[in-house]
Amino acid sequence: MTLGSxxxxxxxxxxxxxxxTQWQMYDRPPSFTHTVALPNQTITMxxxxxxxxxxxxxxxxxxxxxxxxxxxxxxxxxxxxxxxQFVPEVGGANEFLVTRGYAHVVVDVRGxxxxxxNWEAFxxxxxxxxxxxxEWVVEQPWALDRIGLEGISYLGITAILTSxxxxxxxxxxxxxxxxxxxxxxxxxxxxxxxxxxIPSWMALVTGLGLLPVELLATDPASFLGAVPDRLTGALxxxxxxxxxxALLGEEETVFDxxxxxxxxxxxxxxxxxxxxxxxxxxxxxxxxxxxxWFERLNGRVPxxxxxxxxxxxxxAGVPSNGLPRDGVPTLDVLRLQWFxxxxxxxxxxxxxxxxVTQYVLGLERYETATNWPHPELRxxxxxxxxxxxxxxxxxxDGGEQSTLQQPLNGLCSFSTTQWTxxxxxxxxxxxxxxxxxxxxxxxxxxxxxxxxxxxLNGPMQADLWVSTTASDVQxxxxxxxxxxxxxxxxxxxxxxxxxxxxxxxxxxxFVNGEMLQPWHTYRASDRSPLTPGEIRKVSVEIFPSxxxxxxxxxxxxxxxxxxxxxxxxxxxxxxxxxLLGVMTLHTGPETPSSLTLPVVPVDNLQLP
Numbered sequence: 009m010t011l012g013s014x015x016x017x018x019x020x021x022x023x024x025x026x027x028x029t030q031w032q033m034y035d036r037p038p039s040f041t042h043t044v045a046l047p048n049q050t051i052t053m054x055x056x057x058x059x060x061x062x063x064x065x066x067x068x069x070x071x072x073x074x075x076x077x078x079x080x081x082x083x084x085x086x087x088x089x090x091x092x093q094f095v096p097e098v099g100g101a102n103e104f105l106v107t108r109g110y111a112h113v114v115v116d117v118r119g120x121x122x123x124x125x126n127w128e129a130f131x132x133x134x135x136x137x138x139x140x141x142x143e144w145v146v147e148q149p150w151a152l153d154r155i156g157l158e159g160i161s162y163l164g165i166t167a168i169l170t171s172x173x174x175x176x177x178x179x180x181x182x183x184x185x186x187x188x189x190x191x192x193x194x195x196x197x198x199x200x201x202x203x204x205x206i207p208s209w210m211a212l213v214t215g216l217g218l219l220p221v222e223l224l225a226t227d228p229a230s231f232l233g234a235v236p237d238r239l240t241g242a243l244x245x246x247x248x249x250x251x252x253x254a255l256l257g258e259e260e261t262v263f264d265x266x267x268x269x270x271x272x273x274x275x276x277x278x279x280x281x282x283x284x285x286x287x288x289x290x291x292x293x294x295x296x297x298x299x300x301w302f303e304r305l306n307g308r309v310p311x312x313x314x315x316x317x318x319x320x321x322x323x324a325g326v327p328s329n330g331l332p333r334d335g336v337p338t339l340d341v342l343r344l345q346w347f348x349x350x351x352x353x354x355x356x357x358x359x360x361x362x363x364v365t366q367y368v369l370g371l372e373r374y375e376t377a378t379n380w381p382h383p384e385l386r387x388x389x390x391x392x393x394x395x396x397x398x399x400x401x402x403x404x405d406g407g408e409q410s411t412l413q414q415p416l417n418g419l420c421s422f423s424t425t426q427w428t429x430x431x432x433x434x435x436x437x438x439x440x441x442x443x444x445x446x447x448x449x450x451x452x453x454x455x456x457x458x459x460x461x462x463x464l465n466g467p468m469q470a471d472l473w474v475s476t477t478a479s480d481v482q483x484x485x486x487x488x489x490x491x492x493x494x495x496x497x498x499x500x501x502x503x504x505x506x507x508x509x510x511x512x513x514x515x516x517x518f519v520n521g522e523m524l525q526p527w528h529t530y531r532a533s534d535r536s537p538l539t540p541g542e543i544r545k546v547s548v549e550i551f552p553s554x555x556x557x558x559x560x561x562x563x564x565x566x567x568x569x570x571x572x573x574x575x576x577x578x579x580x581x582x583x584x585x586x587l588l589g590v591m592t593l594h595t596g597p598e599t600p601s602s603l604t605l606p607v608v609p610v611d612n613l614q615l616p
Contacts (some may be wrong), residue, residue, distance in 0.1 A: 009021065009517050009518045009519065010303055010304070010517065011300060011303070011467075011515070011516070011517045011525050011527065012512075012514065012515030012516070012527055013189070013272075013274055013275055013277075013515065014264075014269055014272070014275055015275055016278075016515075017514045017515055018514065018515055018516060018517060018518070018527075023379055023383045024378070024379075024383065025378065025383040025384060026378050027378075028362055028363075028364075028376040028377050028378050029360060029361065029362045029363075029376065030335060030362065030376060031335040031336055031337065031361060031362060031365070031376070032357065032360065032361065033337060033341075034337065034341055034344070034345040034348075034356055034357070034358075035341070036108060036344065036348060036354075037108075038107035038108055039066070039107070039108060039109050040066035040067060040068060040074070040106070040107045040108070040109065041067070041068050041069075041107065042066070042067040042068060042069055042070055042107070043064050043065075043066070043067070043101050043103045043106040043107060043112075044064065044065050044066070044067035044069075044070065044071065044072065044073035045062065045063070045064050045101070046062075046063040046064070046065065046073065048060065048061070048062060048122075048222055048225070048226045049061050049063070049226070050123075050226060050227055051115070051140070051141060051144045053118070053125075053136075053137055053140050054136075054140060055133070057118055057123075057124050057125040057137075058123065058124045058227060059115055059116060059117070059118060059123040059124070059125075059137065059141065060089060060115070060116045060121055060122035060123045060220070060222070060223060060226065061089075061113060061114070061115045061116075061141075062089045062092075062101070062113075062114045062115075063111065063112070063113050063114075063148075063150075064101035064106050064111065064112045064114075065078065065106070065111050065150055066078065066106050066107060066108075066109055066110070066111070073150070075149070075150060076111060076149070076150035076151065076152075077149065077150055077151055077152045078109060078110055078111040078150060078151065078152060079109070079110055079111070079152050079154040079155070079156070079347070079351045079352050080110065080111045080112070080113055080145055080151050080152065080154065080155045080156070080351075081102065081105055081110045081111070081112045081113070081155075081156050081157075081158055081347065081351075082113050082115075082141070082142065082145060082155050082156070082157050082158075082167075082170070083099060083112070083113070083114045083115070083157075083158055083159045083163050083166075083167075084114075084115045084117050084138060084141065084159070084163065084166040084167075084170065085098060085099030085114060085115070085116060085117065085120070085121065085159065085162065085163050085166075086116075086117050086120040086121070086127065086129075086162045086213050087099050087120070087121070087162065087163075087212070087213065087216055088116060088120065088121035088122070088216040088217060088220075089114050089115070089116050089121050089122065089222075090121065090122065090220075090221060090222050091121075091216055092114060097160055097324045097325065097326075098160075098163070099114050099116075099121075099159075099163065100114065101114065102158075102340075104340045104344065105340075105343070105344060105347070108344060108348075109352070110156075110347065110351075110352075111150055111151060113141075113145055115141055116217075117134055117137065117166065118133070118134055118137055119217065119237070119238070120213055120216070120217045121216065121217055121220060122220040122221075122222050122223040122226070122234075123220075124234060124237070125237070126237065126240075126245055126246065127213065127214075127217070127246060127247075128245075128246050129210075129213075129246070129271065130165065130166075130169065130190075130270070130271045130273075131270065131271075132270060135169050138166060138169055138170040138173060139170070139173040139175060141170075142155060142170065142173070142175045142177060142178060143175070145177070146177045153176070153177040154177060154179050154351050154352070154353070155175075155177045155178050155179060155351065156178075156179060156180045156181070156182065156346075156347040156350070156351040157170050157171055157178060157180070157181040157182070157183075158181070158182040158183070158184075158343060158347075159183065159184065160184040160185060160323065160324050161184070161185055161186075161320065161324070162213075163184075164183030164184045164185060164186035164287075165183070165186045165187050165273060167181050167182070167183045167186070168181065168183050168186050168273045168280070168284075168301075169273050169276070171280050171282050171284065172273070172276040172277075172279040172280055173279075174279060174280075174281055178282055179282060179283075179350050179351045180282055180283045180284070180285075180346055180347055180349075180350035180351050181280075181282055181283070181284045181285070182284075182285045182287075182342075182343045182346050182347070183284070183285075183286060183287070183301075184287040184323055184324070184339065185287060185288060185289055185292050185293070185294055185298065185318075185320060185323045185324075186273070186286065186294065186297075186298070186301065187272075187273065187293075187294045187297060188272065188273060188274035188294065188296070188297025188298070188300050188301060189268075189272040189274050189296070189297055190268055190271040190272050191264050191268040191272065191530065192296060192297075192528075192530075192549075193293070193294045193295075193296045193297050194206070194293050194294065194427075195254070195268075196254075196262060196264075196268075196530065196575070197503050197574055197575045198482075198483075198502070198503040198504035198505055198508065198528075198548070198549070198575060199262075199504065199505040199507075199508035199528075199530055199575075199577075200482065200503060200505055200574070200575025200576055200577055200578075201254045201255060201262065201575060201576060201577075201578050202427065202574065202575050203255070203572075203575075203576050204424070204427040204428055204573050204574070205293060205427050205428060205429055206251070206254075207251055208428075210247045210250075210251065211247075213247075214238065214247055217234075217238050218235060218238055218239075219235075220234045220235070254578060255578060256578065257578040259532050262578045263530055263531055263532040263535075264529070264530035264531060274297060274300065274301070274304070277301070277304040277305065278304075278308075280305060280308075280309065281308075281309055282309060282350070283309055283310035283311065283346070283349075283350045284301070284305055284309060284310075284311050285311070285312045285313075285314075285342065285343070285346045286298055286299075286301045286302055286305075286311070286312070286313050286314070287314050287315075287316075287323065287339065287342075288313070288314070288315040288316075288323075289315065289316055289317070289318030289319060289320065289322065289323045290315060290316070290317050290318065290366075290367060290369065290500075290553055290554070291317070291318060291319045291322075291422075291425070291426045291430075291498070292318060292319060292320050292323060292426075293320045293426070293427070293429060295426075295500070295551045295552070295553075296549075296551045296552065298313075298315060299313060299315065299380045299381075299552055301313075302363075302364065302380050303380055303381075306363070306379065306380075310350070310358075310359065311363075312346075312358075312361065312362070312363055312364075312365075313363065313364045313365065313366075313380055314336070314342070314365045314366075315365070315366045315367060315554070316329060316330070316331070316367050316374075317330075317367040317369065318430075319425060319426055319429060319430025319433060320429035320430050321429050321430040321431065322430050322433075325339075326430070327434070333374065334373050334374040335374070336365060336374050345358050345361075346358060362376035362377075363376075363377070363378055363379065364376065364377040364378065364379060364380050365377075366380075366465070366554040367554065368463075368465075368554045368555060368556050368613065369489070369497065369499060369553065369554065369555040369556070370461075370489055370497070370555050370556040370557055370558055370561075371556040371558075371613060371615075371616075373614075375554075375612075375613060375614070377465075377612075380466075381465065381466040381467070381519070381552075381606060382465040382466060382606070382608045382612070384608050384609055384612060385465060385466050385519060385606045385607070385608050386519065386520055386606075386607050386608075387518075387519035387520055387521075387522035387523075387524045387604050387605070387606065387607075388400065388522075388604070388605055388607040389522055389602050389603070389604045389605075390455060390602060390603050390604075390605060391403060391595070391600055391601070391602045392453050392565075392593070392595050392601045392602060392603070393407065393453075393595055394407025394408065394409055394595050394596075395407075396452055396453050396454060397453065397454065398453045398454065398455040398563070398565065398603070402596075402597055402600055403595055403596050403597070403600075404596075404597070405596055405597075406594070406595065406596030406597065406598055406599065407594075407595045407596055408592050408593065408594050408595065409451045409592070409593050409595075410590050410591065410592040410593075411449055411450065411451055411568070411569060411590070411591055412449065412569075412590055412591075413476065413478060413481055413482075413569040413570070413587055413588055413589050413590065413591050414449060414568070414569055414570055415482075415569075415570050415572070415576075415587060415588070416570065416572050417446060417449070417450075417484065417568050417569065417570040417571060417572060418446050418484065418568075418570065418571040418572050418573045418574070419446070419572055419573065420437065420439035420440060420445060420446060421439065421440070421443050421445070421446035421447075421571075421573060422440060422441060422442075422443055422498035423446075423486075423501060423571050423573035423574050424440060424573040425440050425441075426573070426574075427573045427574050428573075441498075442495050442496050442497075443486060443488055443496050443498055443566070444494070444495070444496055446568075447486065447566040447568060449568065450486070450566035450567055450568040451566070451567040451568075451593050452564060452565070452566050452567075453564075453565045453566075453567075454490060454562040454563070454564055454565075455557075455562060455563040455565070456561075456562045457557040457558060457559050457560070457561050457562060457563065458559060459559065459610075460559065460610040460611075460615060461556050461557050461558045461559050461561075461610055461615075462556070462557040462563060462607070462610075463555075463556050463557075463607070463608045463609070463610045463612065463613055464499075464553065464554070464555050464556075464557075464563075464605055464606050464607060464608070465553075465554040465555075465606055465608045466524065466552050466554075466606030466608075467517065467524055467525040467549070467550065467551070467552040467606065468487070468500070468502070468524065468525075468550035468551075468552070468553075468603065468604065468605055468606060469523060469524055469525060469526055469547055469548065469549060469550060469603070469604045470483075470485045470502060470547070470548040470550060470565075470567075470601075470602070470603050470604075471545060471546075471547050471548075471600075471601065471602050471603075471604070472485075472545070472546050472547075472548060472567065472593060472601050473543055473544070473545050473546075473593070473594040473595070473599035473600070473601045474506060474543070474544060474546055474591055474592065474593055474594065475538070475540075475541055475542055475543045475544070475591075475592045475594065476506070476538055476540065476589050476590065476591045476592070477540050477541070477589035477590045478538075478540065478587055478588055478589030478590075479507075479537045479538055479539075479540065479587075480505060480506055480507045480537055480538055480577075480587055481505070481506045481538070481569055481587065481589070481591045482503065482504070482505050482506075482569055482570045482571070482577065482587065483503070483504050483505075483506060483546055483548050483567065483568075483569070483591075484501065484502070484503050484566075484567070484568040484569065484570060484571035484574075485501060485502045485503075485548050485550055485565065485566070485567055485568075485603075486498075486500075486501040486565070486566045486568070486571075487499040487500050487501065487550065487553075487555075487563065487564070487565055487566075488563075488564045488566070489555065489557050489558075489561050489562075489563070489564070490561060490562040490563070490564035491561050492560050492561060496564060499553050499555050499563075500550055500551050500552070500553040501550065501551065501571065501574070502548040502549050502550035502551060503548070503571050503574050503575055504528070504546060504547075504548045504549070505577055506538055506544060506546045507535050507536055507537045507538065508528060508530055508534075508535060509528070509536070509544065509545075509546045509547065510528060510529045510530075510531070510534035510535075510536070511526045511527060511528055511529070511547055512527045512528075512529050513527075515527035519606070522604050523547070523604065524604050524606060525549060526547040526548075526549050528549065540589070543594055543599060545599075550603075552606075556610070556613060556615075565603060567593055569587075569591050
């Protein structure tokens with residue numbers, strides 16, 4: 009079954025299993041020698057707000073663009089086009105594409121960079137702007153009515169949302185690490201507010217917009233009002249109020265209400281009718297949703313999925329994304345072939361490229377498949393035993409293990425690297441790469457890999473029977489490869505506050521009769537604090553991954569009571585029902601704590 013969303017229930021699907029294809033190189037040399045910037049301009053929206061835009065055209069000298077018309081690449085950024093001149097990944101002209109015959113249009117979304125207005129992070133008015141920008145582009149004399157949308161992170165999200173308007177000029181989309189569900193992916197994972205990335209990201213967008221210096225030369229009157237508008241918007245209207253509401257537990261923010269539906273692009277996935285190539289990362293901020301985009305688009309429009317071993321900034325090439333590798337081309341080449349086929353209208357053979365390409369941890373290589381989840385996936389339930397073992401057999405006797413509830417666990421773990429978008433990964437601290445230190449007090453379970461090892465590919469679920477001496481408990485479930493020398497390699501993790509355990513089974517993913525990915529409701533009316541001593545089953549969603557655990561190593565599962573890097577309880581849940589106490593995990597026939605894993609036959613891999 010697929011995973012549902014707020015507006016759709018899970019659906020039964022029939023998955024075929026043809027042979028996967030391998031990557032074939034594509035190459036088209038430059039047809040122009042220069043990327044030529046036109047004078048800066050503004051676009052006036054229907055409400056009078058002016059958006060700042062930079063246009064780059066192909067040319068044969070530094071100051072003389074060719075007149076065109078050209079097919080267009082459109083990027084819409086919140087990170088300031090002025091910065092994009094020096095860091096193209098956040099909103100600058102892509103010379104690789106422009107010298108191959110594309111015009112590149114880059115726009116500051118409202119309230120950011122050099123654009124006027126107030127920023128509200130994918131709010132209704134900003135999303136309406138996307139369509140008006142497309143309409144402006146096709147009216148320009150240098151533009152054909154053939155547009156490709158692209159970008160990384162925020163820029164990739166604007167590409168996804170713009171494609172949902174279904175303007176006939178939009179022919180293709182190439183979003184890199186795009187969000188799907190803002191609430192579940194990152195902001196309130198498991199009912200916990202992300203205090204690591206989200207505040208710093210909002211500060212970054214605000215800071216990069218405080219000095220709209222290029223606007224001074226383009227529109228001095230707008231410049232004089234821009235900085236006060238930025239400060240007022242940040243302090244009183246959106247950024248600071250939103251963070252405070254989240255931390256203080258304001259119900260319309262901390263529960264899954266309309267605010268989050270608007271900012272969850274996956275809710276509009278069925279409106280997309282253009283070919284879409286999705287790039288994701290196994291350790292990205294939006295790790296959960298990137299393969300879901302492929303799943304929901306596959307069979308309706310041409311779509312491809314590439315998932316690398318990346319954090320958020322590594323997907324952008326900081327310090328490197330490691331491509332080309334194992335036959336997989338660079339992102340520039342992949343984007344060129346995608347746009348050449350669907351925007352420029354060339355015959356590139358892109359349909360014959362692999363549909364799904366994933367890096368497999370442990371194997372340390374890219375592998376291709378015909379679908380996601382993997383066509384040969386089976387959901388296998390492994391029961392936890394009080395002696396630390398994992399088995400397909402239900403333990404004959406009941407047992408329990410307890411640990412002190414620690415609100416600050418995970419400060420120095422690989423989760424810190426993931427949820428700072430990869431920034432702390434640039435710091436050579438062993439505890440940021442090996443999770444042993446952060447899991448010293450965790451309850452641990454091992455599944456040894458024998459024969460040809462264990463191959464997991466897809467989402468996962470932990471069903472934990474727990475009790476606490478407090479009124480609530482965070483449950484952090486972490487998966488690692490445990491090597492023979494005792495070191496660990498991170499795979500993935502899940503986080504859930506037990507009082508938010510309500511699951512809508514009609515929207516959850518089932519595979520061969522086992523629930524493999526729960527859909528939590530996160531409604532205020534469904535929140536249910538625990539009575540001290542009450543034993544409750546809590547299903548924790550563990551974000552998808554692809555990993556081969558080699559023979560001699562083990563799959564290590566750690567159950568802990570917090571992961572502060574990924575999320576902290578808002579004050580609504582942290583102070584009223586205390587989280588300080590002792591958590592007990594129950595196992596055995598009556599309380600069968602278990603993990604359901606996406607097991608794929610190892611013969612699907614090319615083992616060394």
